[in-house]
Amino acid sequence: MDKSYDIVIHGAGISGLALALSLVRREVAYKPSVLLLDKNMPEFRPEFDIQPRSVNDFDNRVFALNHAGKKLLESIAVWPGDDSVRVFSYDQMYVWDAGGHGQIHFDAAETGLPLLGYIIEGRVLHGWLTKAASAEPMIEMTGNIELESYEEADTGLRLHLSSGDNPGTRLLVGADGTQSPVRRLADIDTICWSYHQQAVVTTVETEIDHADTAWQRFLPEGPLAFLPMQKPWCSIVWSVSERRAQDLCDMPEEQFAECLMTDFEGRLGQIKTVGARAGFPLKFAHASRYTANRVALVADAAHTVHPLAGQGLNLGLLDVSALSRQITEAIAKRQDIGSRRVLRAYERSRKGDNWLMQGSFDAIKHLFSNQQSALAYLRNAGLNIVDGLAPVKNVFMRKAMKGRIC
Numbered sequence: 001m002d003k004s005y006d007i008v009i010h011g012a013g014i015s016g017l018a019l020a021l022s023l024v025r026r027e028v029a030y031k032p033s034v035l036l037l038d039k040n041m042p043e044f045r046p047e048f049d050i051q052p053r054s055v056n057d058f059d060n061r062v063f064a065l066n067h068a069g070k071k072l073l074e075s076i077a078v079w080p081g082d083d084s085v086r087v088f089s090y091d092q093m094y095v096w097d098a099g100g101h102g103q104i105h106f107d108a109a110e111t112g113l114p115l116l117g118y119i120i121e122g123r124v125l126h127g128w129l130t131k132a133a134s135a136e137p138m139i140e141m142t143g144n145i146e147l148e149s150y151e152e153a154d155t156g157l158r159l160h161l162s163s164g165d166n167p168g169t170r171l172l173v174g175a176d177g178t179q180s181p182v183r184r185l186a187d188i189d190t191i192c193w194s195y196h197q198q199a200v201v202t203t204v205e206t207e208i209d210h211a212d213t214a215w216q217r218f219l220p221e222g223p224l225a226f227l228p229m230q231k232p233w234c235s236i237v238w239s240v241s242e243r244r245a246q247d248l249c250d251m252p253e254e255q256f257a258e259c260l261m262t263d264f265e266g267r268l269g270q271i272k273t274v275g276a277r278a279g280f281p282l283k284f285a286h287a288s289r290y291t292a293n294r295v296a297l298v299a300d301a302a303h304t305v306h307p308l309a310g311q312g313l314n315l316g317l318l319d320v321s322a323l324s325r326q327i328t329e330a331i332a333k334r335q336d337i338g339s340r341r342v343l344r345a346y347e348r349s350r351k352g353d354n355w356l357m358q359g360s361f362d363a364i365k366h367l368f369s370n371q372q373s374a375l376a377y378l379r380n381a382g383l384n385i386v387d388g389l390a391p392v393k394n395v396f397m398r399k400a401m402k403g404r405i406c
């Protein structure tokens with residue numbers, strides 16, 4: 001007899017794991033049963049709990065996490081504390097335009113908060129979540145499995161997995177990333193285009209101390225960000241054309257260091273060492289709906305944004321929090337967790353906000369890529385004007401740092 005679960009989450013990435021934990025770690029009388037499936041096998045790597053000592057000890061994928069993201073991780077008891085050896089923070093940010101003299105400086109002190117945000121490595125965050133989920137009796141995790149199809153049954157869905165198992169569920173959640181198989185199986189359309197760019201990521205050692213500051217220079221091809229890790233290391237995210245990305249990943253380390261220093265105007269001096277490099281294709285994608293019959297999408301399965309504002313995962317964690325809240329409330333009221341009413345309430349709470357944020361990032365991307373001299377002049381003047389207006393700057397900072405965790 002195939003088992004049944006209250007919720008099946010397809011995708012045990014950061015959003016899938018966070019959702020599973022958020023569902024079972026809330027203070028409620030009834031804890032739902034959760035099956036978490038992934039084509040890979042999630043594993044906890046204890047080496048990521050120790051102090052990094054060289055450029056090779058870091059994961060080259062990192063996330064700038066805002067206060068709302070941290071709050072969600074605290075609420076599910078996976079935040080190790082601000083003083084953990086793998087939690088890096090920043091209290092200042094400089095953004096400037098390569099095509100002029102415009103620049104803007106954000107300072108945490110102006111917001112009344114001690115810092116602007118955190119930098120966390122992807123594998124570290126994934127490791128914390130996997131360890132926590134493995135300890136939860138109501139979460140069953142299975143790797144090396146894919147969802148092949150599903151069908152509607154009496155009071156739920158019947159899933160057909162690559163293992164040959166056919167579990168039942170009342171709700172299927174697609175937390176399976178930008179190519180989301182759940183989105184495809186549920187026949188949900190997506191508005192989507194490629195930026196024909198890749199983000200080249202790596203860790204570098206810099207000659208000059210990063211001063212707990214996040215740095216971003218807008219170049220004609222795309223932004224180049226230096227994100228502060230443990231001193232003297234920074235993680236970089238460098239958005240360039242697909243062709244240049246390939247060249248940057250293939251060239252010798254010294255040549256890469258030279259190109260990087262030039263494009264960064266040498267603000268942190270020489271680039272002394274460079275870690276493993278990788279390129280990630282960049283695209284815009286937004287699902288036309290976040291829900292279908294007994295199906296919900298979260299995070300990159302619902303929306304994929306340009307990394308220029310470091311907000312993709314932060315938006316995804318807000319989805320996780322909102323969906324988990326709707327499900328928990330439905331359970332408390334003895335409602336059907338897969339009902340249209342519950343799922344629509346989730347979609348209404350997130351879709352507008354996500355559209356707005358995603359549209360803003362796309363507009364910024366195009367504004368800074370445009371080399372028309374009049375526009376470049378206005379852009380630079382605009383940056384300087386905003387820089388001089390503390391209340392306007394505060395609005396930007398608060399928008400990027402916060403979000404409602406339910």
Ligand SMILES: Cc1cc2nc3c(=O)[nH]c(=O)nc-3n(C[C@H](O)[C@H](O)[C@H](O)COP(=O)(O)OP(=O)(O)OC[C@H]3O[C@@H](n4cnc5c(N)ncnc54)[C@H](O)[C@@H]3O)c2cc1C
Pocket residue numbers: 010011012013014015016037038039040062063064065145146147175176177178181199201237280298299300301307309310311312313314315316
């Ligand atoms: C270069 C770069 C830098 C970024 N920087 C930031 C940042 O600073 N801050 C920020 O907030 N966001 C950032 N983002 C965005 C962030 O990476 C994503 O929003 C986030 O990783 C999405 O997480 P997810 O769990 O939704 O998807 P994923 O991490 O893609 O996880 C999806 C999971 O589903 C599984 N899966 C996929 N297909 C199948 C299948 N067929 N069967 C079974 N399982 C499947 C995968 O194995 C994976 O485990 C950045 C993105 C890029 C590209």
